[in-house]
Amino acid sequence: MKRYAFLAILIQVMILLSGCWDQRELGEITVVTGMAVDKGENDKYVLTVEGINATELNKQTASGFAPSIVYGVEGNSLAELAYKVNEGISRHLIYSHMRTLIIGEELAKEGIIDFIDYLERNREIRDDFNILVARGLRGADILRVTYQFQKSPSLKLHTQLDTMMKDWGGDPGVRMNDVIRAWTSSGREPVMAAVTILGDPKKGLSSENMKKVTPDALVILDSLAIFKEDKLAGYLSLEDSRNYLWIQDKIIKTSITVECAEGRFMGLRVYNTKTKIKGEIQGGQPKIDINIRAEAYVDGTHCNNQFDKAKTFFECDRCAEKHLEKLISGTVKKVQEEYEADIFGFGEVMQRQDYKDYKPIEDSWDEKFAEADVKVDTTVIIRRTGIRTKSFLNEVK
Structure with missing residues (x-):
């Protein structure tokens, strides 16, 4: 009887422990909150990610370092670049809490369906992030603009769009599955919110931008991006976006x-x-x-x-x-x-x-x-x- 009881306990412990096979300590990971995909100069894509420094987001543990790191790598496959980005970031990247995906305008005009396949297929990436077009800019430029109220540019954008949608409209609230459904439907074309930088993008890189009453650079919701199939066709005004x-x-x-x-x-x-x-x-x-x-x-x-x-x-x-x-x-x-x-x-x-x-x-x-x-x-x-x-x-x- 004791032998059966021991075996039952052993099996239960083994089941519980099996859930920890891929565990990582907090000090070993960086949560990715934003991602930008742009056209590459030598290869097909440039993938840029924003990884947050959690200790700097907490007032009690902050020590004056940058609240996040933005780093990009170039290649032909997002599936590889998502891991290759560790050439410049020391910690293991967690993509399950990503809040913003920004697509550069040049890449959007050429077509985006190829890399969307990776995002939809990846089991770690959820479908609850904003998908945006950087109007007249590269997506990486948007991720680098600092802001007073929120230290993470991508989290700021996510909150900004959510607030805009609830209070005025203008943000279509498009998620990845919405885009895929439009592609696979015979009676709908996809749209996305378009953002741009008001002011000087280069000055937005500095921490001084966060300290000014009127920032030198500010990321704003600009318009509604219209696609025909997977290629950017043009834009509608913010007023038209609300009418949509x-x-x-x-x-x-x-x-x-x-x-x-x-x-x-x-x-x-x-x-x-x-x-x-x-x-x-x-x-x-x-x-x-x-x-x-x-x-x-x-x-x-x-x-x-x-x-x-x-x-x-x-x-x-x-x-x-x-x-x-x-x-x-x-x-x-x-x-x-x-x-x-x-x-x-x-x-x-x-x-x-x-x-x-x-x-x-x-x-x-x-x-x-x-x-x-x-x-x-x-x-x-x-x-x-x-x-x-x-x-x-x-x-x-």
């Missing part, structure tokens, strides 16, 4: 400015939005109906609106609806005319709702998308007006 999010039903909260009188404006804080898209093909012509519903409250106004009257609410609702319809329709038309790339996924809607008529035009969908009749209908309901209904502007003498 309206169509994708990804607006959490945002603020819009509506003209309430000639040369006078009213600010609305928008929340609780919902977008529905319907599509059908009539006589070979795609027809898309986009219905958007949103609630809002008045955040500020230049006009003498008296919100103690229902008529005022109704008039402001209509102004906001016309404003949104004009903006969103303009973005769709711009993409149709300039890019002929269905970034909105209208083809996927057609595939679900009118597959029989969609199938014959599936292979030429981008051309059909450019000719599609797209209508935008919005319903905006202003619920509140802040802490007052009557504006003091009427009382100003």
Whole structure:
């Protein structure tokens, strides 16, 4: 009986210990928080990683050294470069906590599908990082710009984009699997957020940049990058990027400015939005109906609106609806005319709702998308007006 008990305990201990076969001490590893992939000069790629120095991120253990190290190597395969980077970094690199992947513009124009295969295949790399394009720059330049509030440039970018998406929109929140799904779908082209450097990139390398009230260099969310297949085709403005999010039903909260009188404006804080898209093909012509519903409250106004009257609410609702319809329709038309790339996924809607008529035009969908009749209908309901209904502007003498 004792022998069986001993064997049972031994087996349990062996099972527990087997989970530690590849353990590493904290002093032996460096967590990679950001990665940049650029076109190489001699080989196909330059892989640049940012590895954090954990002791410098903690106020109690910080001793004045750099909070992270940024180092790059050149080669033809990311699978090899991910390990070759240790030619300049002493510790074993952990990629499972990567927060940002930045693709250089030059490489994005040539095509990115080859190296994305490595990222999707690697068991250590998760699909919860931001994937971005460095507009007019190399991705490595973005990783090297210092910042006051967060010592790690890639972590700063991740937080910045997340905050932007929750408070205003503008960041499409694209992850690696979103890009892959767009490539493998017949009715959608991929997009990514595009960032750039405001100021002098060279001055952004210095720690002095972190000490200035107005930094010499600052990484900003610039626009929306449009791809045709795996190649960068162009950019849309940040305003257009938010309009894209309206169509994708990804607006959490945002603020819009509506003209309430000639040369006078009213600010609305928008929340609780919902977008529905319907599509059908009539006589070979795609027809898309986009219905958007949103609630809002008045955040500020230049006009003498008296919100103690229902008529005022109704008039402001209509102004906001016309404003949104004009903006969103303009973005769709711009993409149709300039890019002929269905970034909105209208083809996927057609595939679900009118597959029989969609199938014959599936292979030429981008051309059909450019000719599609797209209508935008919005319903905006202003619920509140802040802490007052009557504006003091009427009382100003």
